Every structure is written in C-alpha cells, then in structure tokens.
Amino acid sequence: MRILIVGAGSTGGFFGAKLAKAGRDVTFLVRSQRLSQLQQHGLCIKSPAGDIEIQPQLITSTQIQGPFDIVLVAVKAYALDSALRDMDAAVGPDTVILPLLNGMRHMDVIAEKYGADRLLGCACKVATSLDEEGRIVQTGTFNDIAYGELDGSESERIALVHEFMRDAGFDAKTSKTILRDMWEKWTLLAAMGTINCLMRGSIGDVASVKGGREFATRAIDEVVSIVHVVGRALSAPFLTEAHRLLTLEGSPQTSSMYRDLIAGRGIEADQIIGDLLERATAKGMEAPLLALVYTNLLVYQAQLDK
Structure with a gap:
C-alpha cells in the first residue's frame, strides 16, 4: 500500500x-x-x-x-x-x-x-x-x-x-468506538484549552493557586455537559481520568493550542472552541466559559492577523 x-x-x-x-x-x-x-x-x-x-x-x-x-x-x-x-x-x-x-x-x-x-x-x-x-x-x-x-x-x-x-x-x-474516542479527545482539548489559554498557564500552574482547581472543574463540567447533548456519551473511565489530569497540581501539561498561542502562531480557536460553542448555542445551552475564552482567542487572532 x-x-x-x-x-x-x-x-x-x-x-x-x-x-x-x-x-x-x-x-x-x-x-x-x-x-x-x-x-x-x-x-x-x-x-x-x-x-x-x-x-x-x-x-x-x-x-x-x-x-x-x-x-x-x-x-x-x-x-x-x-x-x-x-x-x-x-x-x-x-x-x-x-x-x-x-x-x-x-x-x-x-x-x-x-x-x-x-x-x-x-x-x-x-x-x-x-x-x-x-x-x-x-x-x-x-x-x-x-x-x-x-x-x-x-x-x-x-x-x-x-x-x-x-x-x-x-x-x-x-x-469499534472511534466516534466516541474522537469526542473524548475533543472534550479534553476544549477543556484543557479553556484552562490553559484563559489562565495563561499550565495545568499545574492553575491548580496551584487559590480557586484554580475550582475553575478547572467548572471548565471540564461545562464542556462535558455540552458534549453529552451535542455529541456522544463519554465513558466513565474517561471522565474520571479527565478530571484528574486537568486538576493535577505540579502538572506541566498544556494544550497544543496554548503552545501555539504562546509561540505567536495561528491557533485552532474556531475548530476546538468556536465549533463546540456554536453547537451548544444551537441547542439553547449556555456556555459562559467557552464564550469567554473564545472571545479572548479571537482578540489574539485578530492582533496576529494585523
């Protein structure tokens, strides 16, 4: 082949x-x-x-x-x-x-x-x-x-x-569950991207400060609630691991979108955040954290395009 x-x-x-x-x-x-x-x-x-x-x-x-x-x-x-x-x-x-x-x-x-x-x-x-x-x-x-x-x-x-x-x-x-796998990956990317890009730090940076773990948990829960309505049901082991990974003190983990942002490169804001927000809006769902980070990233992208 x-x-x-x-x-x-x-x-x-x-x-x-x-x-x-x-x-x-x-x-x-x-x-x-x-x-x-x-x-x-x-x-x-x-x-x-x-x-x-x-x-x-x-x-x-x-x-x-x-x-x-x-x-x-x-x-x-x-x-x-x-x-x-x-x-x-x-x-x-x-x-x-x-x-x-x-x-x-x-x-x-x-x-x-x-x-x-x-x-x-x-x-x-x-x-x-x-x-x-x-x-x-x-x-x-x-x-x-x-x-x-x-x-x-x-x-x-x-x-x-x-x-x-x-x-x-x-x-x-x-x-045999590739669509669920893809939705789980998107869930992780959207939640991690929201946490990293809005807070301008790694998972560990956010988790180590007052209110950081609570913010990360809200971001995860918001994304998961949307995906359950507009996408696929996510597996229990994935949800447990996602909450652990995205609230882990000392973790250096960052999303690729955040790394691109810090490096001054183009970002996938529309595909990772904007598309999920659009699907939520179409279902009448509120997504305040996604809306906030999406606007934040659009400002960055507009400045980059000047």
Missing part, C-alpha cells in the same frame, strides 16, 4: 517518519517552504525514545500523478480547505481518507467533498512541536493512534490499514 501524508508538520511528520523508517511506502505532500526545508535538512525527530532522521519522499500538489491507497490528512484545522484542494488528485474511488485533525468539523467538510464512505474516524495522541530548524520535537513518550469505521463495524479496509500502520514504532490500534 502507498500512503500520502498531507502535511509534514509536527503530527504528520512524526507518524510519517516512523512509517517510513519501518519500511512503508510514504510520500509527503508539502508546500514550497516546507519542501525546501526538508530537501535541505531531511526530516528529523528528536524524541526521548530515540531520534530519527530520514530523507523523505516529497511532492507538491502539481506533482501528484494518481490516487494513493491511503491519504492521511495531518494539517491544522484552519488549513483544511487548502489541503483538500492540494490533495484532490490523490483521491481515487478506493482511497481511504484518514484525518488526524482536532474537533469534529473536519469530518463534515471531508464527507461533503468526497463522501462519508471514503472516511475513517481517527484519534491520535502525541505531544510534538516544530523547533526553529523545522525538526519535530516530541515531549513525553506517548504516541497513540486509533482508527475505525464510523459505524463501528469491522471491514477489510480497516484490516489493511491496520496491517500498514502496526509495528511502525508507535501504538496503533483499531477501534
């Missing part, structure tokens, strides 16, 4: 480099700036589990010569529309599209363009970022990816995708 990874940033580059290192047929679809950087320096991962450096197969949108078996979409959510245009020639009748984006809006966008039958659900967990030299830096050791049919069924293509993804240096698994 051949896989096209759309985007060679911190997430797509990480999983793609691992797959290529394991001998899979991996091609990265990139824009001109990243193309030049990777041609000159290669694709490098700095990780506690061991560094990786490869010379990746690279193409731009005009160089796509036909469909791939798998197209893994690994761009920031605000870049999705342009990514779909770039990858269009790579999607054929039997292509499986595997999106690694945050939130759920991207599922509707991709399904509208290519049909829901091309889509698999996917949820990945990895803490990575790009340094100033374009290297992928992994913090922590977790690197999990789960995928499955949206209806929870087993299928031949899931078996083929799993055979391609497994034993490649990260934890890959199939899931």
